[in-house]
Amino acid sequence: MAKSSSKKEKMGNTGNVYFFGGGEADGDAGMKNLLGGKGANLHEMTKIGISVPAGFTISTEVCNYYYKNNQKYPDGLENEVKEKLQKVEKVMNKKFGDKNNPLLVSVRSGARASMPGMMDTVLNIGLNDDSLETLIAETGDVRFVYDCYRRLIQMYGDVVLGVPKTEFDKLDASKFSREALIVEYKKIIKEHTKKDFPQDPFDQLWGAVGAVFESWNSERAKTYRELNKIPSEWGTAVNVQSMVFGNMGDTSGTGVAFTRHPATGENVFFGEWLPNAQGEDVVAGIRTPYPINIAQNSKEKANSLEQKMPESYKELIKIRSNLEKHYKDMQDIEFTIEKGKLWMLQTRNAKRTPVAAVKVAVDMVKEKMISKEEAIMRLSPSDIDLMLHPMLDHTAKLEVLAVGLPASPGAVSGEVVFTPEEAVALKAKGRPSILVRFETSPEDIAGMASAEGVLTQRGGMTSHAAVVARGMGKACIVGCETISINYDKNEFTAGKNTIKAGEIITIDGGSGKVIRGEAPRVRASLKGEFGEFLEYADGIRRLGIRTNADNPESAKVAREFKAEGIGLCRTEHMFFGKDRIKAVREMILADSEVHRRKALDKLLPMQKEDFIGIFKEMAGFPVIIRTLDPPLHEFLPHKALQIKELSEEMGITEDKLRDKISSLSELNPMLGHRGCRLGISYPEITEMQARAVFEAACEVKLKGIEVIPEIMIPVVSEAREFLNQREIVDRVAKEVMAKYGITIKYMVGTMIEIPRAALTAEKIADKADFFSFGTNDLTQTTFGFSRDDVGKILPDYIAKGILKNDPFQQLDVIGVGELVRMGAERGRKANPKLEVGICGEHGGDPHSIEFCHKVGLNYVSCSPYRVPIARLAAAQAVLKEKGGESYGTA
């Protein structure tokens, strides 16, 4: 598609009104900013020889002038409109306002982007009591002409004069003759406006034009612009176009069509039409339309356009092909056939499902219509996201109970459970469940893994529940504050509804909807064109794409999605298994290094097994393993019963256990004794973990599988912390390699997740092989936001415009991003070979990926189910940098 350029826009016409018709046009498709999307395409179609009813476009600049100058038009506009109208009259061989040969026109708004909330169309402008008679005489179709007049008065009344539509609808038309109905309609106008319906065609025209401009600042339009970040300076254009009529009898008709199938993307012509009808009749669904061709398998084949008007259909087929070749994209077209003559009323890039978008893009590459680069820009990463998860069937009727934050996509159904234990128990019985919690903690992991999906009342997009669920590829809704959980009563309420444990609900993690009962779902296929499409992306992107995976299963999924290694393997998630948590607790409760080492010795073989599994799945790709990160109290129980059980199991008094738990509790655990701070307090933990990694690596390598371990030290704020831990890792690596008699190439690096680490990156990089930006925590400390608590603040901030986005979802470029930029730059200054990546949740967010590309990171790492999204976003980042047009503004 031609690119817009203000220079170009000024060429060909120096005024404010742009004519099109009879094969000539003042504008073209590149002039969307000036003529609006609809207008620009009308000019373009005219130019390339397609029959378009003649007309003209009043530019968006007039709209801006109008609002800057106290709702007045620029001087000379009236003359210009008259001039262009004369050209239209010439082409259409009719005269606007003429009693004997009247030209009727439509008036439509047309902004740069499609804008719900703008004025509806007004048709048949120019018709009045006088021309009514002429038209009847001319067409011999009384019904048709009265129908046109009736429509004009109603539309004009509704849209221009603000007479509620219901006023017209409540008349029982069948009780009136045609003539009497017109009289009644005019009465309604008079009653509401204290004026007669205007008989002067120019009054009608200017009334409609003014209404278009007024509608630009209607409340609905303003709200829409705010939500979609559309500047009010864009303004709207006005399209005035000759009427053609699909309701002039059986040789007339009207229809809409897609040049390919909008749901599947198949290269078939797909559409609907109605004989003897005007456009709204198809759209409004008053009459059931017929298929456009025989290929659309339908009972109404016989009524298809292909059968009924084969000539027009053939012409349409030709136009379909021309438009696709011209616009290089699938089109959504509107046409009208007036007494056997085909007129095109609209063409635009067609909306389509993600599946269709992929197929169309890949097919068009194969058809040599577009390049791979162009194909890549045709999909938004969120489309890819939708394709990877089962989706709600939105055609179904749903009882939405509440809407929370859409934390991890997928639509799943199951019985409501309120404890992880119940989720596990139901899973064992083969019954799907939805785990509903206030918020989740590491103790809930087994329950989360067993449930189909997770719903929490509190927490933000990067709360524990959200992060873990995304890592598991589980549907999840968080921060659903409109539900109220009562654990004691085993129920939650949502408004007036009370949902008890055991009742079935469906959650849609893509939209945040909580639905009563089992909602119908659909799932897209991941095969075929989808894989090809993502390979195009791989050929374009510079960023590496790794995954965050903590177990062989996730690693396998990520490899299927073509992840190029693991960017973050959280070792603590491995600690919650039933056989392990006991040893972990023994380690925590140990009162001496000797006892701690004994417990660690039990954990060693288990951790090693995990790593062996992961290394095998990731054969030949790097695996970044993070040493223990969370505060130790997360591994201890906090409920009375569990404490009692544990004290019996461990053979220590409940009091002592409580003392230990209380001594480990912290006022701000996020800023507490965690990450490398643990490894510094208890070097033997780091030692055990390093030993497990290197023993696993040696054993895998001895089986002939290439293995690249990279050890990552978390929560570093000071170079000496890193060095302290690196020395342990290096020492253990040496010992283990000597024991196995082989050499493993490995790296030791750090997570940059504390502002001070980014500020002092030079000192840290001097000792480190790689940096991985942990932007979840970095966002917390940079903003001073606790992600577990921020749910109270963020919605208000976004509503008040204080923040534009949730910084835990989309990397905050000027704050957190500044630290990333600074950290990468300072780090590489000290160590030019430094490998720099990102492993926060932002690693799977397209805008953030674009930023990572711009600041020159080596890779991004994200949850397995976001790997395809990241592949696409990384490719798009390259193309955007080169000036490629984005899906967002297309």
Next chain:
Amino acid sequence: MAKSSSKKEKMGNTGNVYFFGGGEADGDAGMKNLLGGKGANLHEMTKIGISVPAGFTISTEVCNYYYKNNQKYPDGLENEVKEKLQKVEKVMNKKFGDKNNPLLVSVRSGARASMPGMMDTVLNIGLNDDSLETLIAETGDVRFVYDCYRRLIQMYGDVVLGVPKTEFDKLDASKFSREALIVEYKKIIKEHTKKDFPQDPFDQLWGAVGAVFESWNSERAKTYRELNKIPSEWGTAVNVQSMVFGNMGDTSGTGVAFTRHPATGENVFFGEWLPNAQGEDVVAGIRTPYPINIAQNSKEKANSLEQKMPESYKELIKIRSNLEKHYKDMQDIEFTIEKGKLWMLQTRNAKRTPVAAVKVAVDMVKEKMISKEEAIMRLSPSDIDLMLHPMLDHTAKLEVLAVGLPASPGAVSGEVVFTPEEAVALKAKGRPSILVRFETSPEDIAGMASAEGVLTQRGGMTSHAAVVARGMGKACIVGCETISINYDKNEFTAGKNTIKAGEIITIDGGSGKVIRGEAPRVRASLKGEFGEFLEYADGIRRLGIRTNADNPESAKVAREFKAEGIGLCRTEHMFFGKDRIKAVREMILADSEVHRRKALDKLLPMQKEDFIGIFKEMAGFPVIIRTLDPPLHEFLPHKALQIKELSEEMGITEDKLRDKISSLSELNPMLGHRGCRLGISYPEITEMQARAVFEAACEVKLKGIEVIPEIMIPVVSEAREFLNQREIVDRVAKEVMAKYGITIKYMVGTMIEIPRAALTAEKIADKADFFSFGTNDLTQTTFGFSRDDVGKILPDYIAKGILKNDPFQQLDVIGVGELVRMGAERGRKANPKLEVGICGEHGGDPHSIEFCHKVGLNYVSCSPYRVPIARLAAAQAVLKEKGGESYGTA
């Protein structure tokens, strides 16, 4: 004192051995790095004509050579030593190793700084069986000569040969004749070393020199260096000096003296001496020495040096004056009188109490001996701190129960109480108490204010208890982890001791000591020279000094200490008063804006009264008032009984109250709903506070008192947050000024305490009049340390050398400081008039103040009792920048 310079040090002597004696010297006082402190002063004294027994110094470079070259001496050292020894022999007219006219020498270590753990002196080297007889013949004093020989063998055995001193001590000397004792001593040497005591004087000399160098790397010396951050490359020098004898009968003697009084600083000559004795006899305390002069009011006036040896005393008086004039500082001297001739053995800058230091410095300015700038560099800020608080009398015997972190200085005694209520109750009865808590919270404020001091088991140097106590000028020890509090039993244990409520303890917030019983205390005077001294500082410093004060009482104290305004007035501290907390709770529990406003209306007049009081105290000086900062749950009770009471008081159900409290609770309150986030959620709170400020300001101004209010918005991380709050403040200011019909000059600024605020300072400064760095919180978020929890981590980090200092006490220059530097720079770029200060605890820390000076802040703000310290530190920062010598390295 002359400054050291390596260039200068090389002049005059190109070798490794530096001679002094007979009025000539190779070195001078500026050559401390090369000759050590003691050596350099011996050279200097010689040079200015004071009688010093001749000798030479082997330089510190030899020590370094020795360790770099496998414990070998540089080539030619032996010859050099011989050469210089010959010069000594010439001056002293004796010959080393000569049987007939033997020269005896002492060997002493002498590093750049005084170094405990280094080798003790060896005296009388050169004496052997042969020269013994000659010496007896020459002096006719058998007792003396045998005494010398005995001392040599014992010292040499102990210090050089490593024979335990106790081996000699356990001989009962009275059982042996002089001759027999020597034989016994030699036997001990032989037994332990399997070798005879060396008879060759040169063997003795080199043995002692080697022992000095070896002692540089003794375990004790190494530990001392580590603790005091002395690099091992400094090395030690060796001083070899002719012996003179104070034990040659009644015309001989020895003594030590201070040129002024070391405790009071009075300009009086003060010292002690012993006739017929060697130096160690005075120091070791074996014999009780006599006063040096009559002025020292003592029973032993008659035995004073002034009475006994008036000539020598007169000479000493002259030397005293010369040395002070020469060194421009109070000296600590050692002298020996050998048969009526006075020899000086040492001079150095004298240690003194802080009180003495101030008096000496101010007196010397008045005596025109030093400049005000020099005077200012004579005291360390911590000396000033000590002077401002009652101090433990360290001469008393104390039973120390435990040692915690010294959070706020002062030594105070009182009954142990475990609840704030008890502290308040005891205060009402006039009984002093020490509040002992796990940790404190805002609810404890009244108790803290009523107690003499606060002791907490947990928390770091900037925990709630520490900060509030310093603000109140109350003694406080925090993080005293060796005590274990049991609230239920109303007692705490410390090791084997159990202290019950009601028992008296003393806490010393300057040293962190917890002492059983009421320990005796002393307090320095704040009048006279002290005030003058600080005025010198005011004449030098560039930084403004403000104070952190939340009430008129603190403001008054700070003004007495000459604070130039308030840098931080925390409005929430005002909310805890008994009459106020109810209204605050009403506000929090309000379920609509209308109810909230009703509660706020009750608070308005109270806040206004506070501000009126503060504005009056700070007449003419700026007052920065911070809007509400802490999370609201801090104002609500958390204990069952209190919740019950409050629910009755407020007339709401306990359940509803619990729900509210739980809905306000946060996982990481430090990163939660606080600061401007509250003001954005509840604009009416900011509005009320602004109204209180401006109404107070107008009313005070109408009384003719100048008032400069500055409103500070806390916890800003984004420019739009600030703007949101500023708009409220500006609007209210306008309203209030219109109501009173006067104009108040005011500013609105922000606290930079979140990394993102510093990173985006340009955007914020564009809207703000001032920045105040809240480095407490900024340190928390920059490091990811919670100051309430960091007590578990910091001691270990400092012990392991990962951090050099507690960053909550001393500003972390490369991390937090980088953000301060960046924030100030970026802020001023956008707004060159931006006023930039600091109001964290660091505002009272001298090292941090130096940093603030360097990065060009406008002022620092600290607690009232640290204002004098800050005045001094700010002046010293100026002088250090100009290259002034610091108290730290003097």
